[in-house]
Amino acid sequence: MAGEGAGRHAGLRNAVILLLVWELVGQLGIVAGGALPPPSDILIRLWQDRADYPRHIGATLWASALGFVIGNVVAIAGGILFAMSPLMLRLFRGINIAAFALPPIAIAPILALTLSGMAPRITLAALGVYFVTMTATVIGISQADSRAQDVIRAYGGTRWKVLRLVQLRSAVPSILAGLRVAAPNAVLGAILAEFGGGGRWGLGTYLLGSLGRAEPDRLWGIGLVATVIAGLSYAGFAVLSHRMLGATKAVTLNTAVPAGQPRPGHVAERIAVALVAITLPFTIWWALIRLSGAPAMIAKTPVDVFTYLFLSPASSTAQAKLLAALGQTLPITFAGMAAGLGFAFLLAIGTKLSPRATQAFMPIALVTQTMPLVALTPLLVLILGRGTSLTLWITISVTFFPAFVTLAQGISLVPRSAEELPRVYGGSRWQELRLVTIPASLPYLFAATRLTVPRALLGVMIAEWLATGRGIGNLLNQSRGYLDYGMIWSVAAVSVILSVVFFQIVVVVERRVLARLGMTTSE
Structure with missing residues (x-):
């Protein structure tokens, strides 16, 4: 406990030092000719703009809250269903992974085109919370104490009673941990939808309208307000979790959905389940388009996207644009992901070698994690410009923290007796x-x-969307300006498919590597 207290004090001290250095650097205009204003100027601008914020904050909070509630109700219900029925888990695996891998910036323009009012913001906020809460629910129910379940069954308890009296109660810590992570995601989803278009009020709209002005202090003020909202939503559920659970601690969530039972052994059955899992997301996509009643010119089904890319007279031009954009996006994506993972790995190792130093660094890491990307990007443009360094910095900042938390948990769970074995033989x-x-x-x-x-x-x-003018992010932005709805839907579909494919490649490699090492995998 003394070590944790010392780490918190070190983090607070470092945060104060950082603010003082920031104030000095800002007052002297050292960074990019004043692109990094001092905190005092940001606070003054916040006070001057205080009349603008209530409506913008209110709109974002309203959409975030509704999306949070709707997304989590669906997520918890789905988690219960998947935990109780492994077959349903396998059938919906494609949808669940697609929801996890869905880049919100890719579908924000589509939602703005096909939905009206606050619906795009609520939908994107709900999508942002679904996967993490659903996964937490499945894990919590699946890992309930089997002995307590056997006691209920021994006294004639039904499956529903086992779920109600044991499994759901056991899942409460995991679900609360999921809600804690999901809350900032709802805020980010609402702001991204505001960036995608539609609506007069909202922090995303306010930020978008302020980008063309030479007022970095206002941009920093909006970004910090968004960060405070996301951070408070995280902290609120952290406090709720602590009050309800006391000393129970949940460091992170398992990112894989555990299998409740062995897969069916019959080859034909396994192939049928896999085919349904693959086709179900496209079927739901088609059904949602038909039910929405959106004009065919705007809303595109999977068949329409396929026709646009491969069968239409302009398909060769569309393919060339899309491939050229992917050629710009994918290399920087892999480089940023590798750098983010490497930084997270080194930081996680640092938790073993120097825990206090790592704890002192955490306040800075938490700020980069809770500040919404669309608020962070314009601020970094002021400092780094619009080149490759900006894209790399953003990619590293959004990947390293969740990777670090996951790696740090894995390192902390290594048995002490196993670690001490090399020392017995004189190892360093x-x-x-x-x-x-x-x-x-x-x-x-x-x-x-x-x-x-x-x-x-x-x-x-x-x-790419906000700054660099390259890649599929920029292609998406340009297509919206040209009203090229076919390309908008194509970019969204390709980005989701790529994320799912890369996700599955990692799963396959994981299984093979861990199988060779004689280790189990949760996927």
Whole structure:
């Protein structure tokens, strides 16, 4: 406890030092000719703009809250269904992974075109919270104490009673941890939808309208307000979790959905389940378009997208544009993901070698994590410009923190007795890490990689959308301006498919590597 207290004090001290240095640098105009204003100027601008914020904040909070409630109700209901029926889990695996891998910036324009009013914001906020809460619910129910379940059954309890009296109660800590992570995602989803178009009020709308002005202090003020809202939503559920659970701690969420029972052994049945899992997302896509009643010129079905890319007279031109944009986006995505994972790995190792130093760094890391990407990007443009360094910085900042939390948990769970074995034979601290700690945490490294794949693509697309004028993010923005609805839907579909494919590649590699090492996988 003394070590944790010292780490918190060090973090607070470092935060104060950072603010003082920031004030000095801002007053002197050292960074990009004043692109980094001092905190005092930002506070003054916040006070001057105080009349603008209530409506913008209110609109964003309203959409975030509705999306949060709707998304989590669906997520918890789905999690219960998937935990109780492994067959349904396998059938909906494609939808669940697609929801996780969906880059919000890719579908924000589509939602603005096909829905009206607050619906795009609510929908994107709900999508942002679904996967993490659903996964937390499945894990919590699946990991309930089997002995307590046997007691209920021994006294004649039904499956419903086992679920109600044991499994749901056991899942409460996991669900609360999921809600804690999901709350900032709802805020980010609402702001991204505001960026996609539609609506007069909202922090995303306010930020978008302020981009063309030479007022960095206003941009920083909007970004910090968005960060405070996201951070408070996270902290609120952290406090709720602490009050309800006391000393129970949940560091992170398992990013894989555990299988409740062995897969069916019959080859034909397995193939049928796999085909349904693949086709179901496209079927739901088609059904939603038909039910929405949106004009065919705007709303495109999977068949329409296929026709646009491969059968229409202009398909060759569309393919050339899309391939050229992907050629710009994918290399920087992989580079940023690798850099983010590498930084997270080094930081996680640092938790073993120097826990206090890592805890002191955490306040800075938390700020980069809770500040919404669309608020962070314009601020970084002022400092770094619009080149590759901006895209790399954004990609690293959005990938390293969730990867670090996952890796740090894996390292902390390595048994102490296993780590002490090399020391008995005279091994050094580095040999202990190389021979025991790092190999034992490999499943968490793969879990972190699965987490970073869609986040890396999202970070790159947002940078391209707002700043660099390159890649599929910029193609999406241009297509919206040209009213090229076929390309808008094509970019969205391709970005989701790529994220799902990369996710599955990581899963396949994980299974093979861990199988060779004699380790189990949660996927």
